[in-house]
Amino acid sequence: IIRQYIRPDILIITNCDRIYDTLELEGYQHLRVNHTENFVNPIQEPPQIELNLSGKR
Numbered sequence: 001i002i003r004q005y006i007r008p009d010i011l012i013i014t015n016c017d018r019i020y021d022t023l024e025l026e027g028y029q030h031l032r033v034n035h036t037e038n039f040v041n042p043i044q045e046p047p048q049i050e051l052n053l054s055g056k057r
Helices: none
Strands: 011-014 029-032
Parallel strands (some): 011 029
């Protein structure tokens, strides 16, 4: 789904779920947010769009 809808030059910020482990290997810039420590990345806060790929709410 990501390859279909997200351009490779877009920075992707996700939670620490293992499903996102291969994003960097596939050529995407990828940052993780540990929601037990922070709600957003405290260093870099670009505009965020939430995309739920897991189907969970």
